[in-house]
Amino acid sequence: MSFGGQALDRFELPYEPTSFAPSPDPAQSPCDRPGVRRELHGMRHFHADSGDGIVRRVGAVIPMPTLSTATEWRSLVQTHNRLASHLDAITLDASRVIRVGPLGAVVLALAAARREHARLPTASWAPPRDEECARFLDEIAFPLYIRGTPDERAAAGGRPGTLEMRHVQVLDPVYLEGLSRLLVRNVPGTGESTSHLVQVCLSELVTNVRDHAQSAVGCFILARWFLRGRNVRIAIADAGATIPGVLGALPQYAGMKDHELLGAAVMTEGVSSRPGGRFGGLGLKTIREICTRRKGGILVISGNCRLEVRGSRAPDVGRMPVRFDGTAIEIDFQPQPEVYVGDEDVF
């Protein structure tokens, strides 16, 4: 078998190339399959033929953004789309990554889950050279989501004392409460009220997915406490219907542009897809208020739109140059002691 395209030794891969998965139709060149040429655009790719001039395999090396954090949302969405593409052999190359945030982790893990759901071969994985980054990714079992099998992930799950990323398909309230307690355990100055606040955010984020965006792929959650910034970051990514897509299909929101719908969903109480005028539309607004009142913010990527709100600043909302097929949200806030005045309490 000879290799065409760029010679593999020019890729400087830190590992031996793995074997390619077989093409479903041996007579058809993978390069001619619908969408493959488009998917290859801008990626380093390689192909192999079996000596008869017909390309049988197509693979690509996808570099993970050096900063796989919320600030690089555009690169994350592009990387997600490439990783979720229908190429036979993909390598996610994290060798140059120096930082991964919760949004980066859940978005790319979701891409790997899409591949698995589409019965595509799992990707190969090139770990970061940066030791701290590699350690973080191992701690949240990220490599297992990229290259592992369901059995391997099941065997690795439930490690005591670690905070791993969770692939959620059925909501478990016990898990949410446990996660929020784990998050604030050993963090000075935090306690029950912080744990409760984190749990509220987790509940509302996951409720949104369950109520409006369920998909067979499920969703990924990662919550993490950052000691240096003394803030908590929570990210969730799902492969379901987008916020503008769900709201835009309703008659009461007819005529609104996608980014206007996204803005309304996050900034306005009562904007909801629940049928028959039933109550709803609190979750994202509540989360936004929690974060912006506590030196934090919210970033929402859904379909072809993006919205970011931080502190008391006006929301930054608009169309994206790349489309994300689903919704990804990252929130962050600094839990602060509150002075609660309950003079008007009913109960």
Next chain:
Amino acid sequence: MRITITEVCGPSRIYRSDGEKLREAILRLWSDAEVLEIDFEGVSVASISFLDEAIAVLAIDQPLEVLKRRLRLLNIVDGDRRWLNSRILARAGERAARGADGGDACCRNSGGVGS
């Protein structure tokens, strides 16, 4: 009279649909004759959607005095109590804005007693 969260909602107490079950149970027992105690069993709910749908929306059709008189909340964690109060006041504000005339749309469908 007393109902517990678990008795009505089972282990799931996060979604609006769970809250709706609790509200329907409340409205079935809605009465001026006896205070209805709702026991949260010391378990953290931490869901605005649940608390809003279960109890806060009653404040759209009922004056706050009626809510205070007919309901008593037991073993509710502090965080949940604060969020619930915040939602009740918000819904009471909607009632005031609508200029409600004391009708009880929330109760009507469940066959509850008017205020």
